[in-house]
Amino acid sequence: MLMSKPLSFGHGPQQTLKCVEVHKIVKMGSLFRSAEMTLCQLFLQSEAAYACVSELGELGLVQFRDLNPDVNAFQRKFVNEVRRCDEMERKLRYLEKEIKKDGIPMLDTGENPEAPQPREMIDLEATFEKLENELREVNQNAEALKRNFLELTELKQILRKTQVFFDEAVAGGNVCHQAELSAYGGSQMADPSREEEQVTLLGEEGLRAGGQALKLGFVAGVILRERIPAFERMLWRACRGNVFLRQAEIETPLEDPSSGDQVYKSVFIIFFQGDQLKTRVKKICEGFRATLYPCPEAPADRREMAMGVMTRIEDLNTVLGQTQDHRHRVLVAAAKNIKNWFVKVRKIKAIYHTLNLFNLDVTQKCLIAECWVPVLDLENIQLALRRGTERSGSSVPPILNKMDTPEDPPTYNHTNKFTSAFQTLIDSYGIASYREMNPAPYTIITFPFLFAVMFGDLGHGCLMALFGAWMVINEKPLAAKKSDNEIWNIFFGGRYIILLMGLFSMYTGFIYNDIFSKSLNLFGPSWRIFNISNADLKSKTVFELDARADQNYLGTSYPIGMDPAWQLATNKIIFQNSFKMKISIILGIIHMLFGVVMSLFNHLYFKNRLSILTEFIPQIIFLTFLFLYMVLLMFIKWFVYFANISDDDIVYGTRCAPSILITFINMVLQKATPYEPKCKTSNMFAGQIGLQYLLFYIAMICVPWMLLAKPVLIMRKRKQAHAYSVTHQQMASATENGDAQQTGGGTGGHGEGHDEEPLGEIFIHQAIHTIEYVLGSVSHTASYLRLWALSLAHAQLSEVLWNMVLSKGLKVEGWPGGIALYVIFAFWASLTVSILVLMEGLSAFLHTLRLHWVEFQSKFYMGAGYMFQPFSFEVILDSASQSKEEP
Amino acid sequence: MAICGPKCSLCGIIISVWGIIQLTLMGVFYYIGAVALAEDIPHVEFNGDIKELNQFYAKMDSGFQQNALNCWIAALLYLITLAFSAHQFWANNRSSLSV
Numbered sequence: 001m002l003m004s005k006p007l008s009f010g011h012g013p014q015q016t017l018k019c020v021e022v023h024k025i026v027k028m029g030s031l032f033r034s035a036e037m038t039l040c041q042l043f044l045q046s047e048a049a050y051a052c053v054s055e056l057g058e059l060g061l062v063q064f065r066d067l068n069p070d071v072n073a074f075q076r077k078f079v080n081e082v083r084r085c086d087e088m089e090r091k092l093r094y095l096e097k098e099i100k101k102d103g104i105p106m107l108d109t110g111e112n113p114e115a116p117q118p119r120e121m122i123d124l125e126a127t128f129e130k131l132e133n134e135l136r137e138v139n140q141n142a143e144a145l146k147r148n149f150l151e152l153t154e155l156k157q158i159l160r161k162t163q164v165f166f167d168e169a170v171a172g173g174n175v176c177h178q179a180e181l182s183a184y185g186g187s188q189m190a191d192p193s194r195e196e197e198q199v200t201l202l203g204e205e206g207l208r209a210g211g212q213a214l215k216l217g218f219v220a221g222v223i224l225r226e227r228i229p230a231f232e233r234m235l236w237r238a239c240r241g242n243v244f245l246r247q248a249e250i251e252t253p254l255e256d257p258s259s260g261d262q263v264y265k266s267v268f269i270i271f272f273q274g275d276q277l278k279t280r281v282k283k284i285c286e287g288f289r290a291t292l293y294p295c296p297e298a299p300a301d302r303r304e305m306a307m308g309v310m311t312r313i314e315d316l317n318t319v320l321g322q323t324q325d326h327r328h329r330v331l332v333a334a335a336k337n338i339k340n341w342f343v344k345v346r347k348i349k350a351i352y353h354t355l356n357l358f359n360l361d362v363t364q365k366c367l368i369a370e371c372w373v374p375v376l377d378l379e380n381i382q383l384a385l386r387r388g389t390e391r392s393g394s395s396v397p398p399i400l401n402k403m404d405t406p407e408d409p410p411t412y413n414h415t416n417k418f419t420s421a422f423q424t425l426i427d428s429y430g431i432a433s434y435r436e437m438n439p440a441p442y443t444i445i446t447f448p449f450l451f452a453v454m455f456g457d458l459g460h461g462c463l464m465a466l467f468g469a470w471m472v473i474n475e476k477p478l479a480a481k482k483s484d485n486e487i488w489n490i491f492f493g494g495r496y497i498i499l500l501m502g503l504f505s506m507y508t509g510f511i512y513n514d515i516f517s518k519s520l521n522l523f524g525p526s527w528r529i530f531n532i533s534n535a536d537l538k539s540k541t542v543f544e545l546d547a548r549a550d551q552n553y554l555g556t557s558y559p560i561g562m563d564p565a566w567q568l569a570t571n572k573i574i575f576q577n578s579f580k581m582k583i584s585i586i587l588g589i590i591h592m593l594f595g596v597v598m599s600l601f602n603h604l605y606f607k608n609r610l611s612i613l614t615e616f617i618p619q620i621i622f623l624t625f626l627f628l629y630m631v632l633l634m635f636i637k638w639f640v641y642f643a644n645i646s647d648d649d650i651v652y653g654t655r656c657a658p659s660i661l662i663t664f665i666n667m668v669l670q671k672a673t674p675y676e677p678k679c680k681t682s683n684m685f686a687g688q689i690g691l692q693y694l695l696f697y698i699a700m701i702c703v704p705w706m707l708l709a710k711p712v713l714i715m716r717k718r719k720q721a722h723a724y725s726v727t728h729q730q731m732a733s734a735t736e737n738g739d740a741q742q743t744g745g746g747t748g749g750h751g752e753g754h755d756e757e758p759l760g761e762i763f764i765h766q767a768i769h770t771i772e773y774v775l776g777s778v779s780h781t782a783s784y785l786r787l788w789a790l791s792l793a794h795a796q797l798s799e800v801l802w803n804m805v806l807s808k809g810l811k812v813e814g815w816p817g818g819i820a821l822y823v824i825f826a827f828w829a830s831l832t833v834s835i836l837v838l839m840e841g842l843s844a845f846l847h848t849l850r851l852h853w854v855e856f857q858s859k860f861y862m863g864a865g866y867m868f869q870p871f872s873f874e875v876i877l878d879s880a881s882q883s884k885e886e887p
Numbered sequence: 888m889a890i891c892g893p894k895c896s897l898c899g900i901i902i903s904v905w906g907i908i909q910l911t912l913m914g915v916f917y918y919i920g921a922v923a924l925a926e927d928i929p930h931v932e933f934n935g936d937i938k939e940l941n942q943f944y945a946k947m948d949s950g951f952q953q954n955a956l957n958c959w960i961a962a963l964l965y966l967i968t969l970a971f972s973a974h975q976f977w978a979n980n981r982s983s984l985s986v
Contacts, residue, residue, distance in 0.1 A: 810954055
């Protein structure tokens, strides 16, 4: 091959042309098997390594292997660079968070800037550093300002509210004193002109009487509204009821500067007497996180203070506005570039992360990488490497060298947007082994088809197809939206599957002649009601249409699909069951036979002649002779027996048509099938019994053939090889010296131990395999009956929905019927979508998936491979943006 | 002026389009007297007397005609719904664009 020697980049033109041709041809067939992979060694000049890896990342076709798995993450060569990238990413995330907080739209042009040169990293770092610092400073200032603003607003509120308290206190105090005085019964107290004087007099009196300063002190503050009740109780208890608390709610919510939440607060004022109480009250206030504000006692001071607070608040507001403007400007400028920066930083990080996987050459001048690459894309990879070298300005080209390895290469299927969904269905069961037959291309047809057999309804299929078609037509705008709704993403990912399922369901619905459970009469039914007597009309509600009477059955069947006359028949279900069951078995057997044939291609490709002889041939004989024969019987029954046959030919009438299932069971049990005497025989054709014996015995021979042939052949081969090696060794020991003999024996032993499993295990594996296949043939065949069962369930459910819902609207008499129909139709439509299309669709989808995974793939698919995960910027950026949106 | 939201109006549009198509077609089928839909017309009793056969047929025919009309009435109502939903959808789109 071309790549077996270290590659130079100067291919002759002819060689290149040939390569391109090969490339195209094999790429066409690449969905049938995974791409051919090879392990390559890549030597990169230290200075060119960054640019080359960057180009490879854009290409996304190379999977690097970790060459220093035992070196921990902190001891690798480029750990510093990775850390710097992490730091930059953190800053960007901070910026992004701030931008989101302000609701500034981030410009996403979808452009994909190349990974910047390593030296640009410093510029980027400087930019981010500056931005972050600026933003932090602005934020700190804003917070301080806001705190200040909050304090001032609270103070303003306190001054306003306490004014009310003081006013009340003055008025209330007067009333109180008046009451006291009248209790004394003093007659002169009635004179209102002396009131002021008496208050002060009494106060002095009281002061003298108490022997200490009866001066009421007070504190005023603000507290969270929900804390008020507890606060009040605490004060009462701690001060034994000796304090007086007044509170008023602040109506407008205030903004908490640290969290930005809107909180409701209350103003309170506490009157008390004495210093001890004062300290106690202050402590309680502290405990409840109330903010206390100085509040002058004199009304004039208070007024003055209020004025001062008002002007300060106004000043603060202008400053705050300017700060906000500044912050906004900074963020808007950052929002323009942030996506771009993210891409750049993530790319740099990915490149250094990849470089960390490489080995350093002894001379430190060159990095050595090992990577899996698709053989077909070697040309592209070389081109990318050359671009990288040119970009870095290095003179020495990188060297790509193919390596031999005993390891299994990863599985890589070239997919496009159409096939990738089907490939995902297969991959979710198990990644194909390397170069194994890939079931995905066949699934493109069989999956929607088997789905449609279960989902056959023209109307429902049409709804599904329209939905799929809408997603396919608007593919680009919808994909650009990048929704993070998981369910929508599932639907959108499977849009081509949905479209195909819908189209196929329309076809099967047409064949079943079901559109929302009603039938279409396109070609005119083949059945007529004829010659009914007057007495019949009176006595019967059900009339039997005998196919034997020419007037009832026209003799030619409905051109395509189910005759619409069956919709009105009472035995519709019985008739359809027989038809649909047969169809399911026929489809199932064909599907399974196809699977077994696929195993032949696997064996041929891997040159496994032994498996063809001991597995494929008995398997296909077993399946054909028993089950395909049953399918043939069905066709014979369809072609030989008729309902509209005269009494003379009753042997070929419906009465004498044997049951396929009974015939098949009796074929296996070796029993005679009972029949009515007038039918003369239970056979469908001459020599049936003899043929059945033959088929059955040959099929039975296949079981021990499958079970024993392979292990026995392997055992014999090993014995021969062993005998050969023994004689060989004896000869060698006779002719050569001990050293040579030892090395020969050593390598022989190594080879045997490497690829041979013990015979006992081979026997057990083969036994399991055989039992699985033989029993599986029976159970899988029965399993395909789900096609019939779900199809029946779907048809019945849609009929029930029509009769129970829409029919009720149609049966309303007269004009109101139109309005009733309007309402009920909407109800029926939503039920149709939710139950019949969504739920039934999901159930049919899952059953189809099972039929493919278990019944079909178990015949040939190993699924023991592992996925090719190339180093690709696209994948890395996608997953990064996904994980970012999740939390 | 948007009364219902963008999702609601979209839902209205889809159901209306579906309703208009299906109900118009069903109206046509009733009008031409499709047997498949005969089960869903208001119940008409036939007592088995051959003399009343014509009367029975007449009743059936009028039932078919009435149902055809009803279907078309419902279709017309859906046409109005469609216009309303489309206007709502448009209003929603415009308001979301202007923000």
